[in-house]
Each structure stands twice: as C-alpha cells, then as structure tokens.
Amino acid sequence: MNELALVGNHMEVMPEIIDGKGAKAVEKRVLIGPAQGAPNYIMRHFRIKAGGYTPDHSHPWEHEVYVLKGYGFLRNDGNSIPIKSGDYVFVPAGEQHQFCAGDDGIEFICVIPKYGQ
Amino acid sequence: MNELALVGNHMEVMPEIIDGKGAKAVEKRVLIGPAQGAPNYIMRHFRIKAGGYTPDHSHPWEHEVYVLKGYGFLRNDGNSIPIKSGDYVFVPAGEQHQFCAGDDGIEFICVIPKYGQ
Numbered sequence A, B: 001m002n003e004l005a006l007v008g009n010h011m012e013v014m015p016e017i018i019d020g021k022g023a024k025a026v027e028k029r030v031l032i033g034p035a036q037g038a039p040n041y042i043m044r045h046f047r048i049k050a051g052g053y054t055p056d057h058s059h060p061w062e063h064e065v066y067v068l069k070g071y072g073f074l075r076n077d078g079n080s081i082p083i084k085s086g087d088y089v090f091v092p093a094g095e096q097h098q099f100c101a102g103d104d105g106i107e108f109i110c111v112i113p114k115y116g117q
Helices: none
Strands: A006-009 A016-020 A023-032 A041-053 A063-076 A079-084 A087-091 A098-113 B006-009 B016-020 B023-032 B041-053 B063-076 B079-084 B087-091 B098-113
Touching: A006 B079, A023 B087, A041 B063, A041 B098, A063 B023, A063 B041, A063 B063, A079 A087, A079 A098, A087 B023, A098 B041, B079 B087, B079 B098
Parallel strands: none
Antiparallel strands: A006 B087, A016 A023, A023 A041, A041 A098, A063 A079, A063 A087, A063 A098, A087 B006, B016 B023, B023 B041, B041 B098, B063 B079, B063 B087, B063 B098
8 A cells, every 4th residue: 555656856846936034045845745745754955046045043843954066154053164065964953053055056955854844 | 952053074974884685885874863863864875886786675664865976776666767866766664665776876865764773
C-alpha cells in the first residue's frame, strides 16, 4: 500500500517570491512536504539574490541547512558568520537568525519540522 | 539558554566508508544529527563513486534527498529512474530503494528521522 518514490527537479517547482516583511529578494520552493506525502519534516529550496536576505527572526523550531551555491552570511547572536557552498548550518529552535546573500546570491536547502510551516 | 547556530563544511566531517553488505564505494558523512543537537531529523551527505551503489533495501522511515552533483539512478519498484544534480527524491517509509552512481559519481543530501539511524 506504499506510494512509490517521487523524483522531481527543483526548477519545476513554482517559487514563492518573498519581498517585504523583513525579507528581500527571496525565492522559496517547497520540494518535499505534506503535499508530497512527507510525514515528519519539510525540504525547501531557497534562492536569495545579491543584496537579499531572509527575515531577522526566531521561532520554536530548528533549521537544518546545506548551502548549494554562492556565499553569504548567517547573522546570529550579534555575529555575522560567513557561509558558502558545501557548508551546513544548524539553527537550534529559538535562536535568532537571518540569512544574507553575498555578491553572487546564495542557494540553500533548508529542512524544518512539519509543524514549522 | 539556547545553543548558538552551528556552521561547518561537509569536507571537514570524517566519512564512514561503506563497502560490502550490499553497498559499494559509498562515503557517508553525518552533518547534523544528535551530536550537533538536532532533535528531530538527521542531515547526511553521501558521495558514491562511479560504479558504486547503496544497499537495495527498505526500512520503516522515509528519505528526503537532494542531488548536489553528478547523476545516477534510483532503483524503486522494478524501475530505474534517472536522477541528476538539482533533483529532489522522496522515498516513503517502507519503499524498496537503491541509489546507483553514474559515470561521474553522485553526491546527495539525505535526511532521515532520528529514529532511522
């Protein structure tokens, strides 16, 4: 009674453009979530253009991130930590965080628990 | 009382080399798991050299995968599905699956629930 495995390309997924409310020039794509049958956690793809950023915020769920392309900065607890392709980032629940793109933009995967939508 | 965010590079993580017991030429790195404070799910990095493969198996937990580099095949339910850089793969719990590298090898992120170790 299992569903078969599902394969797709991230570029086939319609992005949500996030501009405003503390964010700038962010494209978000939900790759694997409840609509694909994921029971526990959600894989999203983010692309932030040069000069863009995600909101400076915190929330009661964690982020597990892997940087795919480009470079940028993670702002956390008063620090600005360089991040680049090949890096992983763990943001614990409750931690303030903001992802900022470098001059070439940045792309990353970010996984959250399903209750973190 | 929160821990700060954690940043590292996947190449700094010592790989587990998996060769035998149905696998060939697989390098596995646990990037974000219990040792890093992850409470719910585990992010791993896999590199499979050309001609290599993961075991042909199933288990009662899901995989959420993103292909980073190269190409290969997902074997599932009698099919051999091409996968390449930029693709995502959702393998539901209980589904038979095997990842096989193409001629250039393949690298991917694979996220599992923490009870799937």
